[in-house]
Amino acid sequence: MPIKLGPAGVPLSCKGRTIVEGMDDIISLGLETMEVQTVRMVAPQHFEQYWQAGVLANKTEFEMNIHGPYYSELLGNRVERGRSMTKIETTLQAARTINARHITLHAGHYGGMSPGSAANEQVANVFAGIVDRVHEIWHDDEDEFPVFPWIKDGTPSKIGVETSGRQELWGSLEEVLEVVNHVEGTIPVLNIAHIHARGHGKMRTSEDYGELFDEVRETIGTKEFYCHFSGVEHRSGNAMHYTQIKKSDLNFEPLAEFIVEDGGWLDITLISDSPLLEHDAMYMLQSIEKSRHRQLERKAREDRRRALAAQTGTTPAALAAREEESAKLDEEENEDVEQQPAEEEKPIEAKAPAKKGAAKKAPAKKAAKKEDDNIFDLDTDDDDDLF
Numbered sequence: 001m002p003i004k005l006g007p008a009g010v011p012l013s014c015k016g017r018t019i020v021e022g023m024d025d026i027i028s029l030g031l032e033t034m035e036v037q038t039v040r041m042v043a044p045q046h047f048e049q050y051w052q053a054g055v056l057a058n059k060t061e062f063e064m065n066i067h068g069p070y071y072s073e074l075l076g077n078r079v080e081r082g083r084s085m086t087k088i089e090t091t092l093q094a095a096r097t098i099n100a101r102h103i104t105l106h107a108g109h110y111g112g113m114s115p116g117s118a119a120n121e122q123v124a125n126v127f128a129g130i131v132d133r134v135h136e137i138w139h140d141d142e143d144e145f146p147v148f149p150w151i152k153d154g155t156p157s158k159i160g161v162e163t164s165g166r167q168e169l170w171g172s173l174e175e176v177l178e179v180v181n182h183v184e185g186t187i188p189v190l191n192i193a194h195i196h197a198r199g200h201g202k203m204r205t206s207e208d209y210g211e212l213f214d215e216v217r218e219t220i221g222t223k224e225f226y227c228h229f230s231g232v233e234h235r236s237g238n239a240m241h242y243t244q245i246k247k248s249d250l251n252f253e254p255l256a257e258f259i260v261e262d263g264g265w266l267d268i269t270l271i272s273d274s275p276l277l278e279h280d281a282m283y284m285l286q287s288i289e290k291s292r293h294r295q296l297e298r299k300a301r302e303d304r305r306r307a308l309a310a311q312t313g314t315t316p317a318a319l320a321a322r323e324e325e326s327a328k329l330d331e332e333e334n335e336d337v338e339q340q341p342a343e344e345e346k347p348i349e350a351k352a353p354a355k356k357g358a359a360k361k362a363p364a365k366k367a368a369k370k371e372d373d374n375i376f377d378l379d380t381d382d383d384d385d386l387f
Contacts, residue, residue, distance in 0.1 A: 002266075002267045002268070003259065003266070003267075003268050003269075003270065003288070004031075004032040004033040004063055004268075004269045004270070005031050005032065005033065005269075005271075005272070005281050005284055005285050006026055006031045006032060006033035006034040006035070006063075006269075006270075006271060006272070006278075006281055007031070007034055007035070007271070007272045007278045007281050008034075008035045008037060008067065008228070008271050008272060008273050008277065009022070009034070009035070009036070009037045010022035011025045011277055011278040012276070012277050012278065012279070013025060013278060013279075018052075019034075019036060019049045019050065019052075019053040020052045020053050020056055023053060023056055023062060025278070026278065027060070027062065029281075029282060030282075030285065031278065031285070032062065032063060033062070033063035033064070033065065033269055033271070034062075034064065034065070035065040035066065035067050035104070035271045036053070036064065036065070036066045036094070036098060036100070037066075037067050038066060038067060038068060038090070038091050038094055046094070047094070050094050050097040051097055051098075051148070053098045054097050054098040054099045054150065057098065057099050058150045063269065064098045064099055064100045064101065065101055065102040065103075065104070065226070065271070066091060066094060066098065066100040066103050066104070067103075067104045068087070068088055068091040068103060068104060068105040068106070069084070069087040069088065069091065069105075069106075071084075071108070072084040072087070072088070072105065072106045072107060072108040073109065073111065074107045074108055074122070074123055074126045074170075075107060075108060075110055075111040075112075075113050075119055075122060075123065075170060076108070076109070076111045077111070077112075080111070081126070088105060088130060091103060092130070092133060092134055092137055092157075093137065095134075095157045096138060096148065096151065097148065099148070099150045099154065100157045101269075102157060102158050102160045102187065102189070102226050102269070103134070103157045103158070103159050104189045104226075104228075105127075105130070105159065105160065105161065105162065106162055106164065107123050107126075107161070107164075107169075107170040107171055108169065108170065109168060109169055109170070110168065110169070110170055115172075115175070119170060119175075120175055120178050123170060123175075124178075124179045124182050124183050127161060127179060127183050127186055128183050131183060131184070131185035131186060134157055134159060134185070135156050137156075138151060138154065138155075138156040139156075156185075158185065158186070158187045158226075159185055159187070160186070160187050160188070160226055161176050161179055161180055161186055161188060161189060162191055162194075162228070163176050163188070163189065163190060163191045163194045163195055163198075164191075165191065165193065165194030165197045165198055165232070165234070165239030166197075166238045166239060167198065167238055171194075172198060173188075173190075173195055173212075173215075176188045176189075177219045180220055181219060181220050187222070187224070187226060188216060188226075189226050189227070189228065190212070190216070190226070190227045190228070191227070191228040191273070192227060192228065192229045192230075192250070192255070193228065193230045193231070193232035193239060193242060193248075193250060193273065194232075194239055195212070196232060196234070196250045197232050197234030197238060197239035197240075198237055198238070198239070200234075200236075200237050201234065201249055201250075203254075203255075204251075204254065205254050206254045206255070206257040206258040206261065208254065209254060209255050209258040210258055210262055213225065213258075213263070213266065223265055223267050224267045224268075225266060225267070225268045225269070226268075226271075227269065227270050227271065228270075228272075228273045229252065229255070229270055229272060229273065229274075229284065230243070230244075230245065230248075230272065230273035230274040230275075230280070231243035231244050231245040231247055231248025231250055231274060231280075232248055233248070242273055242274060243274070243275065244274050244275055244276045244279075244280055245274055245276075245280050245283060245284075252283070252284050252287050253291075256288045256290070256291045257291050259288060259291070260288060260291040260292050260295050261291070261295065270284060272284065302316070305319045305320060305323075
C-alpha cells in the first residue's frame with residue numbers, strides 16, 4: 001500500500017520561497033511529494049528554479065507533480081481554446097523541467113455546449129492532443145544530449161484530468177472517467193473536496209470511499225490514484241472555497257480508515273489543497289498512522305482472544321461477548337461511584353451552621369489586614385482590567 005503525501009505548493013513554514021527550499025522542508029517533515037503550482041502563469045525566470053528542482057527530484061527520487069492553469073476554456077470557441085492551449089504548453093515545458101510525474105489540468109466551463117457525449121468527445125480530443133504533445137517534448141529526436149538527464153530514459157508525465165467542484169464546470173466524476181477511459185496517457189485526478197461538494201456532501205464514511213475507488217478501478221482498471229484533499233465550504237452542490245480540514249464537514253478520518261482497512265491494493269498520492277498546506281498534510285499522515293495503530297490493537301486483541309479460546313475450550317465469539325458484558329458492568333460501577341459523593345455532601349452542609357462563631361471571627365482578621373493589603377488589591381484590579 002504505497003502512499004505519498006505532500007502540499008500543493010511551497011510550504012507556508014518555508015523561510016525561503018523557492019521550490020528547492022520547499023522540497024527540503026517537505027522532506028524534513030517526513031512527506032514525500034509536492035505539487036508545483038502554475039495555476040496562473042509561468043514566468044521565464046521560474047525555469048531556473050524548475051531545473052534545480054528537477055535535478056534534486058531525480059537524485060532523491062522525490063515525486064514532483066505540477067498543476068496547470070485554473071482558467072482553461074477547452075470547450076470554448078477556437079480563440080478561447082487556443083489561448084488555453086498556450087498556457088498549457090508552458091505548463092508542459094515546466095513539467096519536463098522538474099521531472100513531474102503528473103500534470104493536473106482543468107477543462108473549464110461548458111461554454112455553449114451542454115453536458116453529454118458531445119462535450120465529452122471534444123474534451124477527449126483536446127486531451128488526446130495534449131498527450132501527443134507531451135510525448136513530443138519528452139522524445140525530441142533532435143536533442144541528442146539532453147540537458148535534463150531524466151529525459152533520455154525517462155517516462156513522459158501522465159496527464160491528469162481533474163474533477164470539478166461546480167455544476168457549471170465540466171468535470172463530474174462520470175465525465176472524467178469517460179474521457180480517461182478513451183484517452184490513453186491520461187489519469188483521473190480525484191479532488192475529494194470537489195466530489196464531496198458536487199455530491200451535496202456525500203463523502204462521509206469509509207464505505208463511501210470504498211464505492212468511489214471501486215468505481216474508478218472498475219471503469220478504467222487502475223490501482224494508481226492521484227488525489228487532492230482539503231476541507232471545503234459548499235452550497236447547493238457547488239464548492240465555494242477550500243478550508244482547513246478540521247473546519248469542514250468533509251472529515252479525513254473515514255478516508256484514513258478505508259486506506260488502512262481496505263486499501264491494501266492502492267498506490268495513492270495525496271496532495272493537500274488546504275489553506276494550511278503542509279500542516280494539513282501532516283494531519284492526514286497522523287490520521288493514517290492512528291488508523292494503523294487502531295488496526296494493530298484490534299488484531300492483537302483478536303489473536304489474544306483466539307489463543308485464550310483454544311486454552312479454555314470455548315470460542316472467540318463467546319469470549320468477545322463476555323468482554324463486552326464485563327465492560328458494561330465496569331461502566332455501571334463507575335457511574336455508581338460518581339454519584340456517591342453527591343449524596344454524601346448533604347450531611348456536611350447540615351453541620352456547617354455549628355461553626356457559626358468561627359465564621360464571625362474571620363472578617364475581623366480580614367479587616368485587620370485591610371490597610372496593609374490595600375496596595376496589592378489595587379494592583380490586582382489593574383491586572384484584571386488588562387486581561
